[in-house]
Amino acid sequence: MSMQLWVVQTLNGLQLGVMLFLMSAGLTLVFGIMNLINLAHGSLYMLGAYLAATFQALTGSFFIACLLAVPLVMGIGMLMEMSILRRLYDRDHLDQVLATFALILFFNELVRMTWGPQAYFMAIPESLSGTVEILPGIPYPAYRLTIVLAGSGVAVGLYLFIGRTRLGMIIRAGATHREMVGALGVNIKLLYTFVFGMGAAMAGFAGMMAGPILSVETGMGEPIMILAFVVIVIGGIGSVRGAFAAAVLVGVADTFGRILLPPALSSMAIYILMAGVLCFRPQGLFPAHG
């Protein structure tokens, strides 16, 4: 492989990684902190894409669509938390799996009834449709570069928020002793709704960013959700830092696996990676619990 190709493929891996991170971040927070396995996270991703596509078609602007879709998905997420998921925190993981699996069915069908079975179209905004010369002689799609930058920005922001702010501390505290946090005077319910909404917003954002690259269709959230689960497990559940590292690792491994390995092996590459990591570090790369 030539030098150029290496650079481009690394960027491709990074871009995939960043997308995965946007998905995984919410998932790892909700999972690690509220102790909730939310299989329906992919549905929020799908909703983000559909809503953005609709708003883009209505307003003709990608950015206005973004401003409308992301808060809306956040709202839907919070509604979902308040109406159903909140009741599942104290339950077995399995009840959560069942309920959120049911939510997937519901949302997929809802989307199909609302938007029809055909895939939906989303165009890349005009200003980002070209390519950028990242290094002399190496063009790279501007839109994908935007994803890398925006995603990394969100990652840094989230890391600082969780690691450095008091709110972040409380969120982490709630991961292990929810009742106790309440007994110390924190409205943990509200906080959780907020955290869930944040995760939903990120998933919606990811779906929206993916819209112009991928097809906007029912069930589009499931494959990436499975990948996101792989990511958070490799990274260590509940760890934002771990999710980022693992997302990039998975992104790069998948990208290079696809071009360097025979097809049968490359389909399995990330699963082999995950099994390998867990073999040596059963708690993931950055276990959140000391």
Added chain:
Amino acid sequence: DEIKIGYMATMSGPAASLGIDILDGFKLGMAHKGGKLGGLPVELIMGDDQLKPGIGVQVANRFIEKEKVDFVTGIVFSNVMMAVAKPITDAGIFLISANAGPSPLAGARCLPDLFTVSWQNDQTHEAMGKYLQDEGVKRLYLMAPNYQAGKDGLAGVKRYFKGEIVAEVYTKINQPDYAAELAQLRAAKPDGVFVFYPGGMGINFVKQYAQSGLKEEIPLYTTAFTIAQMVLPAMGDAALGLLNSSFWGPDLDTPVNRKFVADFRKEYGRLPSLFAAQGYDAALLIDSAIAAVGGDLSDKEALRKALRKADFASVRGDFKFNRNHFPIQDFYIRKVIKNSEGVLTTKIIGTAFEDHADAYHSECDMQW
């Protein structure tokens, strides 16, 4: 009396639009025959295989054991077809495939009660292979998902394309992003790229191909499976100008087709895809056979004979069944254009094959 037809297709999930298009085509065909087939009123019984062979078998058994249908039609995907073909035909029910045409059923394991009104899987790919060979493309790059249909598709192209194959790349099933593969492709600098990516995979691939700027550098060739009418809106301008092969196109100039396309647009408010055309033909085929036996479904032998004649006016013009009950038909090369209303559609620009038979019929020992 009445005939019962079981319609089985993928009606939910991302691939649902195929099943729906076939069904709409089929219903239009019935409507054109006065809501009847062969003069008999029709009870259409629906079954969703959810793209899962196991569910398909279940639906098939409902058709056989509970509903006791006379015909089964529909069937979008090869894996479902492979699972249900034998149980359905074993039960003495005629199976009219309106889409799937897997090679084993065209060859050694052909079935006397299975009629495929669409095509054999490889045929459409072969058409593009032939075209590329005729065009004198030298170095070709091949891509497909790593599953049976993908491998068959590329094999079809290679059967007629004799130039250099730069690379044959298989990607993961339902892989959403092709950035890495596109970067490799660009570096290989081929003269042309052929891909087989049906459904959502195709939308993603075509969009990303255009976004990476490759569309201007290297021509992309595909088939009607990637460039089907229902995915064109989602691809947008990225699809414009792409060449693809098919046995049919909305602009195919036959009287039947003109009426079909116009009425379909009137009825459903959209352009029909080739899947709709296949559904339409499936209805007409059944109609012609029942009419030929005078509505007497008890004589299977006579009915089979009538089906074999394919004595109806197909949207594709002339067509006849090979001895394996797969069609012998023409194949065209189409180009994606915007019509006068600004809607993306295809236009036939040439003929790749005339009266093309599939590659497996000689392995089928059915005699008639």
Added chain:
Amino acid sequence: MTTPVLTLRGLCKDFGAIRATDQVNLDFFSGEIHALIGPNGAGKTTLINQIAGELKPDAGAIRFEGQDITFQPVHRRSALGIARTFQATNIFNGFTALDNVALAVQARDGHSFRFWKPARRVEPVRDAALTALGQVGLVHRADTRASRLSYGEQRLVGIAMALASSPRVLLLDEPMAGMGARASAEMVGLLRRLKDRMSLLLVEHDMDAVFSLADRISVLVYGRIIASGTPEEIRRSPAVREAYLGEEEITLENTATGLQVETHA
């Protein structure tokens, strides 16, 4: 009493910069209660974890009845006869008290690849479990789910489980913690009865209990044994007073319940 059941030689364990155990040498004899006291964070639990096998020492050796067990896994040591209780309650919440203890009995009996006979109908196991529960006075709670027991009762179940495995060495990490005065006194009685049959290592901050029970006391400070001796010697040691006991004055008198304590500030 002549040869120790369990010997620790030069045990060291670091957690990053913290030296949790530092060159610890101790001998434990059958029929003896050896108390280990020391300030919070001195490394007492860490030492127990090393003996039980949950932590691997960085240096040093552990010998049990002459056999080197330094690197044996937890379950092997347990099978050899080293049982422990946990500082934080650690039992099977979904099981009844009896089933909790029965499991421990089962473990003692050797491998459990027995797929046929219902475990609850194995009389010897049941009887042994009831006996162990009886020893801690919980027979009346035998059929209560452990999660519904009060904190103190849960701790008793933990001890019954340790007893049920008929250990040769019993490691007790703060058994009186969370127990009321009467329960503590009962615990003291129980431990005293047990000591004939095994060697006990008692980690406890309840000085009344420690001084009334222990045959020998070792004091651990910052991972080091700073003193080891009879209760009387320890009580008099200024170093121990400085590091651990503080101003507390301990006087023992024999009363009906076995102990009475006065504390002068």
Added chain:
Amino acid sequence: MLELKNIHSYYGTTQALFGIDIEIHAGEMVSLLGRNGMGKTTTVRSILGLTRPRQGTVTFQGRDIFGAPPYRIAQMGIGLVPEGRQIFPTLTVRENLVATAYRGKNGRRPWTPADIYELFPVLAQRTRQPGSRLSGGEQQMLAIGRALMTHPKLLILDEATEGLAPRVRAQIWDCLENLKSAGLSILVIDKHLDALTRICDRHYIIEKGRIVWRGDSFKLKADPAVRQDYLGV
């Protein structure tokens, strides 16, 4: 300041409290005594709304807090050192203290981490260590510190000296006396009767979910029968 009247609490269908009446006045230190499993912790949980009583009234500073969510009750000025410590294992020592600390500004000087470190110097050396890596006693100190950081008007300690070295325990009694003289109300559950009779104003004894005895330290000292019957001492 705090008044419980006729509290009945249940775990599922089993009743744990049968009509508890307790009152604590401002600046008072009160102990709740009883053997294991008699309902001390349940009483505490009922005060904070962690276990919601089926019946009864709870008033705090004259306001009815029955049925309010725990965080509201805590915000009104009740600090809890829970049974079993409940330290946040993934947070560092400092974060444990800061995360839920009091943020209001009402003139009184809230506790700072530095004050806590002064009280428990061991913690000062462990500020960046996660809670899960502390020894049992260190965790206990942290739990007390954490409760103080919420700047409570009423401090509830449920077996707060469990697992503490005698020296530290003595320190904590001293500390509680100081807090009390600074005006804090305190409800303490503990088994160290001698210390409690020394520092507490009044005592309640709970037996099988009912208050069976109440009175001041003098009365308690003078009544060995009560101590023998209900506490086993």
Added chain:
Amino acid sequence: MGKPADRRDRAGIHFTRIHLLYLAAGIGFFLIPLAADAFYTRLAGRILIYGLCALSLDLILGYGGMVSFGHAAFLGIGAYTVGILSNHGVESAWIAWPAAMACAGVTALVIGAVSLRTSGAYFIMITLAFSQMLYYFFAGLADYGGDDGMALWSRNSIGGPVDPGNPTQFYYLVLLLLAIVFYLCRRLVHSRFGMVIQGAGENERRMRAIGFPTYRYRLVCFMISGAVAGLSGALISNQTLYISPALMHWSRSGEILVMVILGGMGSLAGPVMGAAGLLLTEEVLSEYTEHWMIILGPLLILMVLFARGGIYGLLSPRRES
């Protein structure tokens, strides 16, 4: 006074009621082929086969706390064993079905050996990873149909008067196998081995401290569960006469998991009810509308929220509180 005798008494009442339920279910299933047409018999057979698979999952999940999100892999291995053997001319059930169990068991042994080093959510994900690997492996296995799968030309033969090709006979065979496995599993979970599995499911650290090498026990249990799932795979391939990688897709694992939870885990009978509940609801709803999932979804959610303990929990007398 909670004397042991008292306890046995209460258990006695509890047991007869449950036994009555089993008896009713057994008779019900027994009568189906006599009362219903071929279609419903087949549906009932499918329920039994998936019930068997769900039951095998319950063994590790409900009792051992091992949440396998890749159980469909063993189902698939069992099916492929039958398919591949039949492809090479081995038609006897006496060889093919034990072979299916053995292959699935060995696969479980290998997967378990790695996966059981982890716990909790990590275990969920690593089992998913392995099943996805197998899925992609078989999807790319062109010799045996790849993604299109392969058809079986006939059911396995048993010999004697029993003919699995006959739908009714096949149904009774399935029913018999399920009954046997059910009984064996009941013995197993109450045996000493079962107690260890349950203990390890609850508190593995404590189990080690009292002297159990838990890893070994869990691995054996995982293997048994895999083997039983393999048997259900052999049966399902015989029923549908068709095998494809779709059998191993993660969504299939999800469905099996849903059956267990819906039915009520840790009860063995529950998962069979869960299989019945899910498959029947699907069957009924999808006849009414193609948008049946919009109804099934909320229905499942209501089940979770208001019927704790699943269907089994609804039917059986509530456990003492």
